[in-house]
Amino acid sequence: MAMSVDEAKLDAKPIERHKKPVCLIVLGMAGSGKTSFVQQLTARLHSKNKPPYVINLDPACKEVPYPANIDIRDTVNYKEVMKQYSLGPNGGIVTSLNLFATKFDQVIQLVEKRSANTDIAIFDTPGQIEVFTWSASGTIITETLAALFPTVVVYVMDTVRSVNPVTFMSNMLYACSILYKLKLPFIVVMNKIDVVKHDYALEWMRDFDAFESALNSDSSYNANLSRSLSLTLDEFYKDLTAVGFSAVTGEGFDEFLSAVDAAVIEYETDYCPEHDRLKKLQAEASANEKHRQLNEFEADYEEESRQAGVSTRTRVSHQNEILLRNRANSVSILVQWLCRNKVFLEALDDLKIQITPTE
Numbered sequence: 001m002a003m004s005v006d007e008a009k010l011d012a013k014p015i016e017r018h019k020k021p022v023c024l025i026v027l028g029m030a031g032s033g034k035t036s037f038v039q040q041l042t043a044r045l046h047s048k049n050k051p052p053y054v055i056n057l058d059p060a061c062k063e064v065p066y067p068a069n070i071d072i073r074d075t076v077n078y079k080e081v082m083k084q085y086s087l088g089p090n091g092g093i094v095t096s097l098n099l100f101a102t103k104f105d106q107v108i109q110l111v112e113k114r115s116a117n118t119d120i121a122i123f124d125t126p127g128q129i130e131v132f133t134w135s136a137s138g139t140i141i142t143e144t145l146a147a148l149f150p151t152v153v154v155y156v157m158d159t160v161r162s163v164n165p166v167t168f169m170s171n172m173l174y175a176c177s178i179l180y181k182l183k184l185p186f187i188v189v190m191n192k193i194d195v196v197k198h199d200y201a202l203e204w205m206r207d208f209d210a211f212e213s214a215l216n217s218d219s220s221y222n223a224n225l226s227r228s229l230s231l232t233l234d235e236f237y238k239d240l241t242a243v244g245f246s247a248v249t250g251e252g253f254d255e256f257l258s259a260v261d262a263a264v265i266e267y268e269t270d271y272c273p274e275h276d277r278l279k280k281l282q283a284e285a286s287a288n289e290k291h292r293q294l295n296e297f298e299a300d301y302e303e304e305s306r307q308a309g310v311s312t313r314t315r316v317s318h319q320n321e322i323l324l325r326n327r328a329n330s331v332s333i334l335v336q337w338l339c340r341n342k343v344f345l346e347a348l349d350d351l352k353i354q355i356t357p358t359e
């Protein structure tokens with residue numbers, strides 16, 4: 001994921017370079033400070049006359065301390081969902097998010113409408129991180145955004161709690177798993193530096209011996225595991241952008257914006273070409289599959305119509321039988337086949353009906 005940064009691109013003001021807003025998906029363990037981070041970021045951007053578009057995706061939060069342009073709670077009543085489907089709190093959050101994901105095209109339209117005057121769209125996610133990162137709706141939301149806008153994952157980490165090397169390692173493993181799952185540009189925000197500076201964490205990422213000596217007094221299974229994992233995560237650390245931040249004082253704001261600019265370049269140079277390549281492969285595979293189904297369908301028809309006699313009426317009625325049996329898996333295959341089929345077209349001509357193929 002190392003970036004090949006184009007000098008000319010760096011010279012331009014990165015966020016202004018895009019007609020579309022950069023989407024920041026803010027993730028992190030419960031209590032890491034995601035909401036406070038979004039609040040601070042929003043306030044600072046407002047004071048710079050660059051108001052962001054802010055979307056709250058946490059259906060269970062009691063209050064949103066920043067001006068949210070879209071709030072999932074206005075669409076889905078989380079308590080009602082729990083009651084109606086007899087769900088517990090986590091099931092309620094997942095189901096609410098699933099329901100909201102079905103309307104996500106409307107969110108996209110709203111963000112797109114703001115493209116002219118908004119540089120950044122911020123998505124605050126539920127406290128239970130796995131509800132977003134490992135759910136179908138979280139994946140749909142992330143992939144939809146990434147397909148349409150420069151999208152960056154912001155992983156908020158609690159620097160105070162992470163002074164414990166085992167907690168630090170848990171955070172890094174989580175961050176690593178999300179990075180490799182989503183494959184999007186990624187920024188770790190080491191939050192709460194007004195309480196504890198993040199230098200120790202940067203050192204642990206740079207220097208295995210420093211991390212090992214922090215674990216020295218601990219001989220538990222967890223500590224030994226963390227020691228081994230630290231060596232394994234070496235490659236991950238090399239590519240990782242980490243920024244110290246305080247959601248209370250706003251320290252680290254400028255550095256964070258620079259990291260977002262670099263992440264947008266990474267999105268363009270690494271993510272987009274890979275995304276386009278996969279999309280092309282997928283389209284080719286789908287076209288091949290359609291072709292295969294069409295041939296199979298045609299062979300079926302030829303075979304059965306041979307047995308059915310020669311009159312057009314009989315042949316069309318046999319076609320109908322085959323259609324009803326629906327050997328082809330998609331409507332577009334049926335339409336394609338019908339448009340290629342001479343007997344069927346003749347029958348349509350007789351009836352003065354016209355159909356136009358969609359592809």
Ligand SMILES: Nc1nc2c(ncn2[C@@H]2O[C@H](COP(=O)(O)OP(=O)(O)OP(=O)(O)O)[C@@H](O)[C@H]2O)c(=O)[nH]1
Nearest residue numbers: 029030031032033034035036127191192246247248
């Ligand atoms: N000192 C300090 N406290 C912070 C900072 N960021 C957040 N906090 C505190 O940490 C606690 C949790 O912050 P939230 O913003 O609610 O964290 P969250 O990740 O959104 O929490 P969930 O939605 O429950 O997952 C609150 O008491 C905040 O005041 C920070 O930068 N410095």
